Each structure stands twice: as C-alpha cells, then as structure tokens.
Amino acid sequence: MYAPFFDLHNWATVIESGHDWMVIFSLVIMECLLSVDNAVVLAAQTQSLPDKVQQEKSLFYGLIGAYIFRFIVIGLGVYLINFWWIKALGAIYLFYLAIKFFFVEKRKSNQVEVPSERPKPRGWKKYIKISAFWQVVISIELMDIVFSIDSVLASLAISENPVIVLIGGMIGILAMRGIAEIIMSFMNKIPELQDMAYFLILFIAIKLFLSIPAINIHIPNTVFVFVLLGAIAVTLIVHFYRAHRSARK
Numbered sequence: 001m002y003a004p005f006f007d008l009h010n011w012a013t014v015i016e017s018g019h020d021w022m023v024i025f026s027l028v029i030m031e032c033l034l035s036v037d038n039a040v041v042l043a044a045q046t047q048s049l050p051d052k053v054q055q056e057k058s059l060f061y062g063l064i065g066a067y068i069f070r071f072i073v074i075g076l077g078v079y080l081i082n083f084w085w086i087k088a089l090g091a092i093y094l095f096y097l098a099i100k101f102f103f104v105e106k107r108k109s110n111q112v113e114v115p116s117e118r119p120k121p122r123g124w125k126k127y128i129k130i131s132a133f134w135q136v137v138i139s140i141e142l143m144d145i146v147f148s149i150d151s152v153l154a155s156l157a158i159s160e161n162p163v164i165v166l167i168g169g170m171i172g173i174l175a176m177r178g179i180a181e182i183i184m185s186f187m188n189k190i191p192e193l194q195d196m197a198y199f200l201i202l203f204i205a206i207k208l209f210l211s212i213p214a215i216n217i218h219i220p221n222t223v224f225v226f227v228l229l230g231a232i233a234v235t236l237i238v239h240f241y242r243a244h245r246s247a248r249k
Contacts (some may be wrong), residue, residue, distance in 0.1 A: 007163075014163050023159050027168025028175060038147040039176050040228070041094065041204065043183035044197035045139050054133055055184055062140035063177050069144055070169045073152050074162050084212050090146030091209035098202035106195075146208070192242075196235040203227055 014020045042062070046055040130138075152165070159165055187193045207224065210217040 010161070010163050014161065014167065020161075020164055023164055024168045024171070027159070027165065028172045038143060039179040039183060040197055040200045041097075041143050041147075042140055042177075042180040043187060044194065044201060045097075045136055045143075046180075046184055047187055047194055047197075049133060049136055052184075052188070056181065058133060058136045058140060059177055059180060061137045062144065063173065065137075065141040066144040066148070066173050067170060069141070070148060070152070070173065071166065073148055074165050074169070084214075087146060087208050088212050090143070091205045091212075093142065093146075094201050094205035094208065098198045098205065101198040190235070190239050192235045192239045196231045200228060200231060 014024075042059065046058055049055045049058060148169075152169070159168075183193075183197070187197070203224070207219045209215070210219060
C-alpha cells in the first residue's frame with residue numbers, strides 16, 4: 001500500500017509534470033473547501049488557551065500530527081469507507097463541545113467567581129496529568145482524523161497516485177491552518193465570534209452525523225458556506241449594536 005511513497009521515480013515524474021501540478025492545485029482548492037468547517041473547529045478549540053503563543057503552538061503541533069496521519073490514511077486508501085464509525089464518534093464529540101460551551105462554560109463566565117483553594121486531585125488524577133495545552137493538541141489531532149476521511153476519499157477519486165494526493169493534502173492542510181489562524185485573530189477582536197463558532201460546531205456535528213451510512217443524508221458544503229456567511233453577518237450586527245450601545249452609555 002505504501003510502496004508508491006518510496007518510489008523516487010514516481011516523485012520525480014509528479015514534480016516534473018505540469019499536468020500533475022494542475023491536479024495538485026485542484027486538490028488544494030478542494031481540501032480548503034472541504035476543511036472550512038475543520039478550520040472553524042480548530043480556531044474555537046484554541047481559544048481555551050491563555051495566549052496567542054500557545055494557540056499558534058498548538059496549531060503547529062497539530063499540523064505535524066495531521067501530516068503523519070494523512071500519510072497513514074492515504075496508504076489505507078479505499079479501506080477508509082469502512083471507518084464510518086469515526087464520523088459518528090466525531091459528531092458526538094463536536095456536539096458535546098457545543099453543549100458544554102453554551103450550558104457550562106458560558107454560565108460560568110456569567111457568574112462572579114469567588115477565589116477558593118484548588119481541590120487536590122484524588123485517585124488516578126494524582127498520577128495522570130494533562131495540561132490544557134496538550135488537551136487542545138489532542139483534540140486538534142482527533143478532529144484531523146475525523147475531517148480527513150472525506151478529503152482523502154474525494155482526493156483519491158480525482159487521482160489514484162498517492163504521491164499526488166499526499167502533496168495536495170499537505171499543501172491544503174497548511175492553507176487550512178492559515179484559515180484557522182485568521183479566524184483566531186478575528187475572535188480576539190470580536191468576542192461574539194466565539195459564540196458563532198460553537199453554533200457552527202453544532203451545525204457541523206449534525207452535518208457529520210447525518211452523513212454516516214445508516215442515515216446517508218449529505219448536506220452539501222455549499223449549504224455550510226451559506227450558513228457560515230449568514231452566521232458571520234448576524235454576529236457582526238450583534239457586535240456593532242453592542243459596541244454602539246456601550247458607547248452611548
């Protein structure tokens with residue numbers, strides 16, 4: 001399955017072929033379009049980290065993991081179609097993130113916190129400690145696994161050469177991380193975008209769950225783009241209304 005990756009002649013042929021680079025360019029565009037929802041999820045997850053340095057660092061580590069996993073996944077190729085349960089688990093996890101944000105984290109942020117002594121960990125928590133940073137990195141890797149399935153299957157349908165699919169996927173993942181960083185910078189300036197992001201995560205969870213074979217309802221990515229644009233418009237209206245009202249006080 002992985003022999004084509006280690007065939008230097010195959011790599012040389014792809015790199016020297018103008019036609020293959022046109023295919024790679026098409027795969028990059030498709031990767032970005034298919035990964036808009038992934039970028040939204042990644043940007044929202046990094047917001048739990050305290051500063052921009054850690055946020056960008058988590059995306060960098062996630063990028064390395066995404067490349068490694070993409071190499072493994074492309075080698076598996078057509079066997080991915082049997083991994084529908086990964087989508088189901090991913091959808092449930094995303095639904096959990098959205099519900100936790102709106103009904104737990106938002107409620108806590110609206111309450112006045114009283115400083116108290118942090119309780120000492122008990123049982124297994126004394127021995128297993130994962131920092132908030134690595135929790136985010138692990139979450140990013142899990143989301144990469146979930147979202148890469150559609151991208152790889154769609155890419156293999158365009159080109160059967162795994163080297164072309166790998167190059168297109170690597171460039172596409174890098175571009176998608178850039179989109180996530182742009183979303184992160186806007187979130188820092190417009191706090192309401194975080195609420196919007198988790199609303200989109202809820203929509204993505206439903207979209208992902210409906211696509212499993214048992215249900216087989218596929219919501220087109222164009223629908224998600226329209227939902228995204230509508231959510232951005234509503235969020236900006238709310239933001240500027242609140243800013244205007246605050247300025248009048």
